Amino acid sequence: xxxxxxxxxxxxxxSPGRPKDLEKRAAILEAAKKLFPEQGFEGxxxxxxxxxAGVSKLxxxxxxxxxxxxxxxxxxxxxxxxxxxxxxxxxxxxxxPGQLMPIARAFFGLVASxxxxxxxxxxxxxxxxxxxxxxxxxxxxxxxxxxGFACFLRxxxxxxxxxxxxxxxxxxxxxxxxxxxxxLQMTMGCCAKLSDAMIDEHLAxxxxxxxxxxxxx
Numbered sequence: 001x002x003x004x005x006x007x008x009x010x011x012x013x014x015s016p017g018r019p020k021d022l023e024k025r026a027a028i029l030e031a032a033k034k035l036f037p038e039q040g041f042e043g044x045x046x047x048x049x050x051x052x053a054g055v056s057k058l059x060x061x062x063x064x065x066x067x068x069x070x071x072x073x074x075x076x077x078x079x080x081x082x083x084x085x086x087x088x089x090x091x092x093x094x095x096x097p098g099q100l101m102p103i104a105r106a107f108f109g110l111v112a113s114x115x116x117x118x119x120x121x122x123x124x125x126x127x128x129x130x131x132x133x134x135x136x137x138x139x140x141x142x143x144x145x146x147x148g149f150a151c152f153l154r155x156x157x158x159x160x161x162x163x164x165x166x167x168x169x170x171x172x173x174x175x176x177x178x179x180x181x182x183x184l185q186m187t188m189g190c191c192a193k194l195s196d197a198m199i200d201e202h203l204a205x206x207x208x209x210x211x212x213x214x215x216x217x
Contacts, residue, residue, distance in 0.1 A: 025063045027053040032074035037118035041071060041133055071133065075119075076140045082110040088148040092159035097211050100174075103149065104203040108178050112186060112194075120187050146171040153214075162214045170214060177206045 031052035035044045046067055050057040064070040083106045090099060110116060123134045150167035157164040164170050182202060185191030 021059075024053070024055050024059055028055065028060055028063055028070070029074055029077050032070050033078055033115065036071060036074055037115040037122065040122050041067070046070075068133075068136065072136050072140055075137055076144075078115070079110065079141055079144060082113075083107055083145055085144075085148050088152040090152045090155040090159070090161075092155065092161065096156055096161045097207055099152075100207045100210065101203060103152075104174075104178055104207055105199075107145065107175060108199065108203060111179055111183055117186050124187075142175070145175065149174065160216065162211075163216045164214050170210075173213075174206075174210050177210060178203070180206070 028049060031049045032044075035049055035052060038044075039048075044067075046057055046060050049070070050060045053060070060070070064073060083103075087103050087106060090096075111120075119137075123137055146168060149171040153162060153164045153167040153170050156162040157167070180202065182191060182194065
């Protein structure tokens with residue numbers, strides 16, 4: 001990833017034609033974010049999304065060309081809500097652990113939420129459709145988060161706060177540590193509801209381990 005990618009967040013290309021009704025678009029996305037995890041990609045029709053959003057199917061297609069496009073935008077919107085790119089803006093005058101904790105909490109909250117767990121199960125089902133969807137999901141979900149956090153780490157390294165030779169690898173390690181055994185248990189349905197104290201303890205231990213690994217020698 002080049003430095004330019006760190007200096008500005010990616011801009012979505014504007015849709016051609018007349019401006020769309022933003023409220024209807026938001027309603028469609030909310031419906032998609034609810035129905036796709038509940039019913040799966042194949043089990044969710046554009047008719048059902050239109051009904052849930054309170055719009056016509058024609059309106060859905062006026063905002064999104066096809067179901068795949070809507071699926072990807074729903075994933076992107078969910079990520080933007082819970083893990084906005086602005087969270088990766090490092091403040092070099094502040095302590096790094098204090099900045100890592102909000103990122104850790106937001107990321108864990110995202111991947112441990114019921115819709116995300118349901119989506120994970122959908123994408124790991126091993127069907128022909130899920131393989132294609134997994135690639136699309138990977139690009140707008142995990143890759144986006146890793147690139148954003150890698151920028152954070154690169155700036156922290158340049159400011160002398162951390163020592164990170166490979167920011168993308170380090171970002172992958174951080175998110176993998178955050179998911180840990182707990183996320184696997186959740187996806188398998190064998191994990192009791194976690195208390196806030198248990199989550200905070202897990203996040204704090206992860207941040208501490210990560211900072212120790214990448215602190216300046």
